[in-house]
Amino acid sequence: MLNNRISIYRLLAILSLPMGGAAYGQSPSGNQNYIVETTVRVPDKKTGASLSTLGVAGANRTIQYLDGLGRPLQSVQWQASPSGKDIIQPVEYDAFGREARKYLPYVDLPGTANGSFRSGAAASQGGFYASPPTGVSVNTYPFAQTQFEPSPLNRVEQQGSPGAAWQLSAGHTQRLEYGTNAGEVRLWAVNGGGASSSGSYVAGRLYRTTSRDENWKTSDGNMGKVDEYKDLEGRVVLKRVWETDTRSLSTYYLYDDLGNLRYVLPPALNENGAGITSFADNDANFNNYIYAYRYDGRNRVVEKKLPGKGWEYLVYNKLDQLVMSQDAVQRGKSPQEWLFTKYDAFGRSVLTGSYVDDLHGGAANNNYRADFQSIANVNSAYEVRNTADGSTGYTNNAIPQGSIGEYLSMSYYDDYTAPGMPYDQSLSFSTRTKGLATASKVKVLGTSNWLWTVSYYDDLGKMVRSYAQHYLSDTQNTDNYDELSITYGFTGEVLSSNRIHHTAVLNTTIANIYTYDHVGRKKQARSQITSGSTVGDNVLLSELSYNELGQLLNKQLAGGMQTTGYSYNERGWLSSSRSDQFSLLLNYDDNSAVPSARRQYNGNISSSLWGAGNGTLANAYRYEYDGLNRLTKGVSSGINMSEELTYDLMGNIASLNRDGTGANLYTYHNGGNMLRSVANVTTQDYGYDANGSATTDGRNGMTIIYNMLNLPSTATKFGVSVAYTYDATGTKLTKNSNGNIRRYISGIEYSGNNIEIIHTDEGIAQNNNGVYTYQYNLSDHLGNVRYSFDIYGGAVRRLQQDDYYAFGKRNSVSVGSNKYLYNGKEVQDELGEQYDYGARFYDPVIGRWNVVDPLAEGTDDISTYSYGMNNPVLMIDPDGMKADTTMAILLKEVNITGKKVMEPVHGFWNNIYYGLFPREIEVKIFGRNRTVAVSNGGYAYNPFLIKMEVPDIGLKGGFNSIYKGLKKGLPYIGKAFNVFKRYSKAERLLMEIEPVLNGIDDPRLLRAVEQKVLEYSKSKGAVANIRNAFDPKRKDYVEYAQKATVWLEKNAPNWKNSF
Structure with missing residues (x-):
């Protein structure tokens, strides 16, 4: 050796x-x-x-x-x-x-x-x-343990997990079978305006992979089984899931002769292998259920249709960058409107806005996409800086050039020469800013006001100072801004932040300090708020301790006045959090505490108990699920708050029975996904616009008007009027409820013109004439705030306590002022207890959204209005975009080396892969309107996010801006975004190669691999990328392109099959 x-x-x-x-x-x-x-x-x-x-x-x-x-x-x-x-x-x-x-x-x-x-x-x-x-x-x-098939292919037949219950001999493993089709898969033919099927695939023409999760047992028969069929080119043509032994739900994927995905036919059209045999692009089934895509001669998606929504049109420049888009509501206006994006020569977005069609005589609902595409084909693909233009600072050579309705955002890079830029401190900071975002301004929708953000960096490209205007008093004012300073450790962790909240009347300073242990695990968080000349206490918000593997063991709040201890099972799943104020016990495969609960081995929670202290917990919930892992029953004891549900083929709630009062039946428009009414709940029918957004709330009787971002701008009914103001990124700035104005400024909230609360890492700080009292929240595994307290008289004082039904409805409205409750989201009392998630509002009373999922294409086998994959005990939707598990990684095992722990196998809900992701230990937000960087500590194996530790440094989170900057439905290729936030068509590939990407130490090779994937993806359809990962003009491009090809073939040999 x-x-x-x-x-x-x-x-x-x-x-x-x-x-x-x-x-x-x-x-x-x-x-x-x-x-x-x-x-x-x-x-x-x-x-x-x-x-x-x-x-x-x-x-x-x-x-x-x-x-x-x-x-x-x-x-x-x-x-x-x-x-x-x-x-x-x-x-x-x-x-x-x-x-x-x-x-x-x-x-x-x-x-x-x-x-x-x-x-x-x-x-x-x-x-x-x-x-x-x-x-x-x-x-x-x-x-x-892994059991491989006895063949040279070495395919996985069974995948076990740590723990006695998950060994190969115990019968609770993930199982895979491989084979080919018989005659059970329909063969579809796409025609000019729809598709038809007159037969089935010949036996042996498709590869079949059958998967079963850890809950499956022989007596279940087909229940819980998933069959996936791929053609010889590796394209999925059918995914069939079994709700029961005899009832299957099928999703078909139809392709044209060029291999482009043209239609997705979800389960509502394919029950038990039967269903429709043809459809046209304008019939009822098409409008209610089918996903449709049309392409141009360069295989770019130029028109697409989602269930319940009108057609969306897309226009590209010569570099295949998306430059204009139009939804059905915009097309229905006269004159028509479009949203546009302009780029610089490096593919960076520099200008966005709305365009009012000045070429077609104001006609509504006509399709003029081809006209604009012809213009884009001959116009310049990018803008350059133009110091003579005092408005935008850019040329006006790219489409559109004509009737700009309004600019919505302007972004500047590389230097600090943007026209009209305030807070110029460029001489005090690094000038090595090539490639960095230096300044931007964002429009306040419905006004003429703009809000600037200017960022300064150190020589290593870390943002160390920023100036961001805020919208106090409903106007732009250079005296109203936030000045943020950040210091970093040598490895990039945030050591401190100092935010000065400037107003014309009073400055408020929020100082945060963070300490870490010898390998970067967070130990302490401190906060100090100074209001004018009133210096607040330096408060120890939290102190964390860990077990020897790095799992969170104890969390102390309020300088040690309150302590919560955590424990985990063999899989690393959270099993309990206990404190004198709020304790929670979660059971999976163990039913000793609730004997009537069915043991769950696949990550579903079989029962939960809660109360206070270390003794017997007074309240319990027993959960039941169907073969698709949808919650069908939550039965309570100790407290009366039970729910029982049934679903239709698309996962829409068909009936909901709370507390045994009788099943309230749900009816839907034309049998589709759009809710019409709920028996004994709604007072009138729900109505919708052309984008599938509810304009009439049947439960509250409110009329809702949406802005261009599909966010509610007004909600009115007799005696109630609520108006929201947003900036062009979708950030909520104000809420006016019957004249009572609430202002939102990056974690600072005003009531009228006075600060009421400031959000902290652990709750809020309540303002009392310039003196701030810290209030702390104790949450469950879903982030639901269950107990709020402060310190009074040297002891913990309860302020508010809340319990929730499984789908989020509060058991009763408790006394207290905290409005951030279910999933930690702000309740909108004016709208009847709906919650603002950022991208859309959720109604826990009926258990569904009232707006189509912006990322519906990622879950095309379930209703676009369903919440949390209909498993709200395990799933949350962090921002209204996409359901995610409360575990940091669903069923993620211990992984401290960056190696993948198990081969990719189908798992929970059969569209999520297990064991393939970097773990989120800590999230650090590095700048306003920038993405979120994830720190993979690599030591803990706690799959649950007890709480996502985000230093409260007064910045706007990146999760919203990730999606606002991209067009819906387009895949993003690369590692620049958190893997949880990728787009649908690229997800499968990225999940497969992400672990090994993490092992590339050569940054040039890393980017070259991404570029290789990007180029292949672009050949299959549109992507959301606006710039290359590895510029083909580089001198070393050919060298690294070859290295990337070799790397992909060695480490991800089947990567092309994911497209």
């Missing part, structure tokens, strides 16, 4: 430096091949010699041991546990070189923490979990 040793250092960028000998306190085993990766945490260390003297607080080291074939044998994170012990993850292979058993990491508590190779790692790992330290669950089977 060759004893090769390589050292890799991370000093913000990656440098390869040879190193001889052991580093401080670290002795890699010299008789093994290994790679040492060092993340330097302190500055001014530029040589291997200077690094060798650093302890773990100055340099985090991971030693990857390799066998003679270069395969990982063991990963050792040197002194990475909270107590400074080594964290080890063993790797072993069977006789065929496969990882048939994947081990959880363990901590070598009795050993010397020197990074050495542990020869008896598997035995030591078993001993660790047999008698674990505080906070780590006992696990007699701390590994996941």
Whole structure:
């Protein structure tokens, strides 16, 4: 064996430096091949010699041991546990070189923490979990077994998970079967204006993959089974899920001769393999249920239709960038309106706005897309900076050039020469700003006001100062702005933020300080609010402690006055959070606490108990699910708040029975997804506009008008009037309820012209004449606020307590002022307890949205109005865009090395892949209107997000702006966005290659791989990218394009099948 040793250092960028000998306190085993990766945490260390003297607080080291074939044998994170012990993850292979058993990491508590190779790692790992330290669950089977088929293909037949219940012999594994079709799949032919089917695929022409999750047992028969059929080109043509042993729901995908996806036929049209055999582009089934796409000669999506919505039209420039779009409501106006985006030469969005059609005589509802496409084909594809233009600072060469209704946003890059830019401090900060967003201004919708944001950076490209105007007093004023300063640690973590909230009357300063342990786990968060000359207390908001694996063990609030302890099961799923104020117990496969609950092995929660303290909990919920994992029943004890539901073929609620009062039946317009009425609940029928948005709320009797972003601008009925103001990114600025004005300024809320509350990491700070009292929230696993308190007289004082039905309705309206309740969203009392999620409003009384899902194409087998995949016990919708699991990663196992833990197999709801994502430990927002960067700590294996730890530094979150900047339905290719927030057509591919992308240390190769995927995706249809990941004009493009091809073929050989 060759004893090769390589050292890799991370000093913000990656440098390869040879190193001889052991580093401080670290002795890699010299008789093994290994790679040492060092993340330097302190500055001014530029040589291997200077690094060798650093302890773990100055340099985090991971030693990857390799066998003679270069395969990982063991990963050792040197002194990475909270107590400074080594964290080890063993790797072993069977006789065929496969990882048939994947081990959880363990901590070598009795050993010397020197990074050495542990020869008896598997035995030591078993001993660790047999008698674990505080906070780590006992696990007699701390590994996941994989059963492969006996063939050269090495395909997975069964995938187990850690824990006794999930071993291959226990019967609760994910199962996969492979085969071909018989005669059960319809063969569709696309024609000029629809499609028809007169027969089935010949047997053996399609590949079939059948999957079953951990809940399946032999007596279930077909129930819970998922059959997916692919053609010889790897395209999915049918996904069939089984609700019961005899009832199947099918989704067909229809392609044209060029391989473009033309239609998606959801389950409402394909029950039990039967259903319609033809349709036209204007019949009732088409309008109510079918997803449709039309393409131009360059295979770009130019027209698309979603169920319940009118056609949307898309126009592209010569570089295939989306430049104009029009929905059905805009087309119905006279003159017609379009939204547009203009780019610079680097593909960056510089100008957005609305265009009023001045070419077609004001005619409504006609299709003029082809006319504008012809203009775009000959016009310039981009704008350049133009200092002579004092309005936008750009030329006007790209489409549209004519009747600009209004500009909505203007973005500037590279320098600080934007016309009219305020707060010019460019001489005080780095001038190395090429490629960075330096300034922007965003329109306040319905007004002539603009709000500027100017960002300044250090030499490493980190934003360190920003100036952002706010909308106090309903007007733009250069005296009204927020000045934000951020300091960072050497590895990029936020150490402090200081936000000065400037007004013409009074300045308010919000200072936050964060501390971390030796490997970057967050330890403390402090806050201090100064109002004018009144200096507030420096408050210790939270203090966190972790078990030896890095799972959150205890969280103390209010300077230690309140403590919540957390525990987990063998899979790393949250099993309890306990405190004297609010305690929660979650059960999955264990029904000892609620014997009548059916054990759940696939991540569904079988029962929950809640109350206070460490003793017996007074209240319980028992949950039942159907074969599609939809919640069908939530039965309570100790408190009366039960729900029982049935669903139609599309997952629309068919009936809802609360507290045994009788089933309220739901009826829908034309049998589609749009709700008409609910028996005993609604007072009139719901009505909708051409975009599928409810303009008449049948439950509240309100008439709703939407703005161009499809957000409610007014809601009125007799005696009630609510008006909302937004900026062009969709950020809510004001709410006027019958003359009572509430203002929202990036976490600061005004009642009238006075600050009422300031949001903090752990709740709010309540203003009382310039003195702020901190209030804290205790939430359940869904982020529902259950208990709010402050400190009064040296003790915890309860302010508010809330309980919720499964779909979010409050059991009773409690006394208290907190309006951020279900999922942590703001309740709109004026709208009858609806919640504002950002992209749309949710009504928990009827358990559904009133607006079509902006990302409906990602879940085309379920209603566009359904909430949380109809499993609100497990799923949340963070921003109204897309349902996500409350677990950080659904059924994600322990993963500290970046290697994927299990092969991609179909899992929960069969459109989510297990075990393939980086874990969210901490989210840091780096700038206004910028995306969210995810820090993957890599030590904890807590799949649940107890609470997403977002430093409250007064910035606008990036989750909204991610989607506002892209057109609905277009895939985004690349790693620039959080993997949870990708677009539908690209999701499958990105989920598959994301783990190995994380292992690319050469940033040029990383971008080249993304570029390769991007180019292939563009050949299959439109994408949302506005710039290349790796510019083809680069001198090293050919070299790295070849490297990217080799890398993809080696690490993701079937990647093209995902398109």
